[in-house]
Amino acid sequence: MLRHFLRDDDLTPAEQTEVLELAAELKKAPLSRRPLEGPLSIAVLFDKTSTRTRFSFDAGIAQLGGHAIVVDTGSTQIGKGETLEDTARMFSRFTEAVVWRTYGQDRIETLAEHSTVPVVNALTDTFHPCQILADLQTIRENKGATAGLRMTYFGDGANNMAHSLMLGGVTAGMHVTIASPTGFTPDPQVVAASRARAEETGGSVTVTDDPRTGATGADVLVTDTWVSMGQEDDGKDREAPFRPFQLNDDLVSLADTDAIVLHCLPAYRGKEITAEVIDGPRSVVWDEAENRLHAQKALLVWLLEQGRS
Ligand code: CP
Numbered sequence: 001m002l003r004h005f006l007r008d009d010d011l012t013p014a015e016q017t018e019v020l021e022l023a024a025e026l027k028k029a030p031l032s033r034r035p036l037e038g039p040l041s042i043a044v045l046f047d048k049t050s051t052r053t054r055f056s057f058d059a060g061i062a063q064l065g066g067h068a069i070v071v072d073t074g075s076t077q078i079g080k081g082e083t084l085e086d087t088a089r090m091f092s093r094f095t096e097a098v099v100w101r102t103y104g105q106d107r108i109e110t111l112a113e114h115s116t117v118p119v120v121n122a123l124t125d126t127f128h129p130c131q132i133l134a135d136l137q138t139i140r141e142n143k144g145a146t147a148g149l150r151m152t153y154f155g156d157g158a159n160n161m162a163h164s165l166m167l168g169g170v171t172a173g174m175h176v177t178i179a180s181p182t183g184f185t186p187d188p189q190v191v192a193a194s195r196a197r198a199e200e201t202g203g204s205v206t207v208t209d210d211p212r213t214g215a216t217g218a219d220v221l222v223t224d225t226w227v228s229m230g231q232e233d234d235g236k237d238r239e240a241p242f243r244p245f246q247l248n249d250d251l252v253s254l255a256d257t258d259a260i261v262l263h264c265l266p267a268y269r270g271k272e273i274t275a276e277v278i279d280g281p282r283s284v285v286w287d288e289a290e291n292r293l294h295a296q297k298a299l300l301v302w303l304l305e306q307g308r309s
Pocket residue numbers: 049050051052053054123131264265266
């Protein structure tokens with residue numbers, strides 16, 4: 001059956017575990033699955049800039065035996081206004097799947113509605129679910145499991161990372177806290193969806209404006225840029241309200257003694273995180289970046305298998 005991955009709760013808790021277990025296998029044996037041997041093609045499209053997502057999908061699709069058609073949409077007819085409906089129908093004739101980084105979540109939903117191949121969200125304004133699969137893989141590697149762990153995110157609670165950490169984190173049974181300044185709190189609909197998912201898994205969601213409460217006793221500390229792509233000119237002060245939420249030694253000292261630090265990258269040292277923390281002993285950000293490759297390969301294998309069964 002055709003499946004898409006547009007937001008973190010598109011995978012059930014059991015399915016998310018399957019994908020993460022496969023990601024761990026593929027990390028050990030990178031060329032053990034070749035569903036795209038031929039090679040078959042996957043479209044990887046960008047409306048926004050990218051380093052990790054672009055390289056990890058391109059490299060990962062090659063390792064699966066396939067060919068990635070990596071394109072900035074500005075150089076396609078999408079940029080000139082060809083409809084998403086027509087574009088989706090056309091891609092479905094050429095490719096086995098479509099991976100897209102875009103702005104509104106509604107855009108990727110429209111593409112998926114009209115696509116007969118799996119569509120994967122490579123970041124929208126609202127979600128970044130592939131990143132969270134890599135984050136969960138990294139947490140499993142360091143902590144053995146995810147259920148029952150306390151994960152706190154500091155910064156813009158209304159951005160794609162905050163939303164996906166909430167929804168993906170509770171899917172993995174975690175207790176997720178979003179510590180963000182007033183005016184930058186998560187979308188209530190995403191909080192509600194996360195709380196509904198947490199009911200199934202034993203996880204929980206807490207939203208606070210007190211970074212110290214968020215840090216105290218946490219097992220996993222996460223932050224992200226204060227200015228996401230597309231927000232550069234939104235007229236909001238994205239400095240002063242965020243300063244108390246900077247992930248620095250003071251906040252880290254409140255966390256569990258074995259706490260790990262995640263950041264999806266790119267990082268801005270001296271803004272959302274200090275150099276001491278991101279380059280320090282608790283930081284696992286390079287493994288986290290590498291895991292984009294393994295987690296996305298696992299996701300693609302899983303989605304292709306669903307479509308072919
Ligand atoms: N973390 C992440 O998605 O990085 P890029 O923007 O470089 O793809």
